[in-house]
Amino acid sequence: MATKTPKLPTIEQLDKQLAPVLRDMEARGITLDVPYLKTLATEFQANIDVLQADIYREAGHEFSIKSPSQLAVVLYDELKLGAGEEMWIKKTKSHRSTAASELAKFVDTHPIVPLIIKYREETKLLSTYIVPLPELVAEDGRLHTTYSIDTAAGRLSSKNPNLQNIPVRSDEGKKIRRAFVAQPGFELLSIDYSQIELRIAAHFSGDPGLIQAFTEGRDIHAATGEQMGVDRRVAKAINFGLLFGQGAFGLAGALNIPIEDAQAFIDQYFVTFPKLAEWMKSVQQKAHDNGYAETLLGRKRYLAELKGFNANLRNFAERVAINHPIQGTEAEIVGLAMIAIHKAIPLDQAAMLLQVHDELLFEIPEGTATTIAPKLQQIMDSVIELSVPIKTEAEHGPNWEEMEGL
DNA sequence: ACTAGAAGCGCC
DNA sequence: AAACGGCGCTTCTAGT
Numbered sequence: 001m002a003t004k005t006p007k008l009p010t011i012e013q014l015d016k017q018l019a020p021v022l023r024d025m026e027a028r029g030i031t032l033d034v035p036y037l038k039t040l041a042t043e044f045q046a047n048i049d050v051l052q053a054d055i056y057r058e059a060g061h062e063f064s065i066k067s068p069s070q071l072a073v074v075l076y077d078e079l080k081l082g083a084g085e086e087m088w089i090k091k092t093k094s095h096r097s098t099a100a101s102e103l104a105k106f107v108d109t110h111p112i113v114p115l116i117i118k119y120r121e122e123t124k125l126l127s128t129y130i131v132p133l134p135e136l137v138a139e140d141g142r143l144h145t146t147y148s149i150d151t152a153a154g155r156l157s158s159k160n161p162n163l164q165n166i167p168v169r170s171d172e173g174k175k176i177r178r179a180f181v182a183q184p185g186f187e188l189l190s191i192d193y194s195q196i197e198l199r200i201a202a203h204f205s206g207d208p209g210l211i212q213a214f215t216e217g218r219d220i221h222a223a224t225g226e227q228m229g230v231d232r233r234v235a236k237a238i239n240f241g242l243l244f245g246q247g248a249f250g251l252a253g254a255l256n257i258p259i260e261d262a263q264a265f266i267d268q269y270f271v272t273f274p275k276l277a278e279w280m281k282s283v284q285q286k287a288h289d290n291g292y293a294e295t296l297l298g299r300k301r302y303l304a305e306l307k308g309f310n311a312n313l314r315n316f317a318e319r320v321a322i323n324h325p326i327q328g329t330e331a332e333i334v335g336l337a338m339i340a341i342h343k344a345i346p347l348d349q350a351a352m353l354l355q356v357h358d359e360l361l362f363e364i365p366e367g368t369a370t371t372i373a374p375k376l377q378q379i380m381d382s383v384i385e386l387s388v389p390i391k392t393e394a395e396h397g398p399n400w401e402e403m404e405g406l
Numbered sequence: 407a408c409t410a411g412a413a414g415c416g417c418c
Numbered sequence: 419a420a421a422c423g424g425c426g427c428t429t430c431t432a433g434t
Binding site: 066068069092093094095097098099100120121124125128129155162164165166167168169173197327330356357358359 | 412415416417418
């Protein structure tokens with residue numbers, strides 16, 4: 001049988017071959033623009049001081065804003081948020097929740113709420129990234145994380161510092177990402193797998209609708225929305241939820257719609273993609289029979305709770321049974337690519353710096369992106385063959401924030 | 407003084 | 419009424 005896919009390693013072989021790759025990445029590190037972060041710290045601290053004063057004024061007194069229990073008293077008892085309306089406030093173990101998802105319900109109700117949200121965002125970024133990161137820079141002026149492969153699905157984790165959760169979504173957060181720079185004479189190159197988890201689900205299930213959408217190179221959310229006859233936004237939420245076995249409740253929360261409507265969307269989704277529904281069922285059945293779920297290369301996750309009598313634990317295990325092969329296979333594909341790149345590409349052409357699950361960040365000599373990116377992408381695209389095409393997207397730039405596509 | 411758990415939130 | 423896959427870090431709080 002002729003195949004262009006190289007012989008696949010066992011899980012043990014994969015982990016073993018990946019280890020030296022990770023050690024090289026850790027040793028290389030990444031340059032951090034420390035002076036820039038210092039000015040950012042001053043800027044953020046000034047904003048936070050103003051926000052704090054505004055919050056005290058709105059509350060009528062000082063209190064510890066960072067204390068969820070004190071904040072709950074101020075919001076729900078003193079300012080009576082949610083009192084008149086039939087607003088359900090989620091409870092935690094010891095008090096009413098002040099999580100962002102709860103505060104969102106009152107964002108237009110009282111001026112203190114948007115101030116709290118902004119205060120949370122700015123203090124989070126300041127104390128988690130802006131202040132500590134410069135302190136972790138080594139003598140070589142670079143930041144060196146430590147990777148482990150000890151997670152349940154075989155993904156990497158990163159710590160001291162964690163460089164897999166550097167902000168990217170908000171405008172404020174992007175200011176931090178900008179501090180990750182290439183050393184002089186170099187630029188950064190980022191290549192990420194496009195929709196890899198959904199492609200894996202399409203591959204495992206063999207669902208013709210999903211496979212067709214990927215084969216035609218379509219925008220997957222638009223394509224699934226079309227096939228279902230719903231908005232792209234709805235399709236995107238369902239596609240996302242599928243990856244961790246989300247039910248009607250979760251989808252209702254994500255789309256802010258009634259549960260019955262969410263259930264109708266899910267029913268419709270599985271009518272449109274029947275083999276996906278079949279696959280999910282069979283994965284759960286197999287996990288129940290065998291006691292574990294497994295990835296493409298056979299990494300197992302044991303799920304004894306599937307046979308238990310606690311419905312909450314059983315439901316949780318059923319979701320994990322679906323998520324594990326998807327998330328774990330993603331980690332395997334990226335791991336295979338990292339090993340192949342490490343073997344094939346000399347360090348002076350492209351040095352792998354970071355892995356963020358479906359993204360690899362490289363440091364390359366300035367001006368070489370258009371020649372090296374296709375080589376790297378060719379490796380990443382062909383490291384394994386699925387029943388759908390694998391696609392990667394490349395961007396380059398002087399720092400991790402200001403990047404343009406190739 | 408130290409630790410462990412909650413709560414919250416950054417990322418995929 | 420209803421807790422959703424995988425991580426790590428900071429802060430507060432209650433415990434020793």
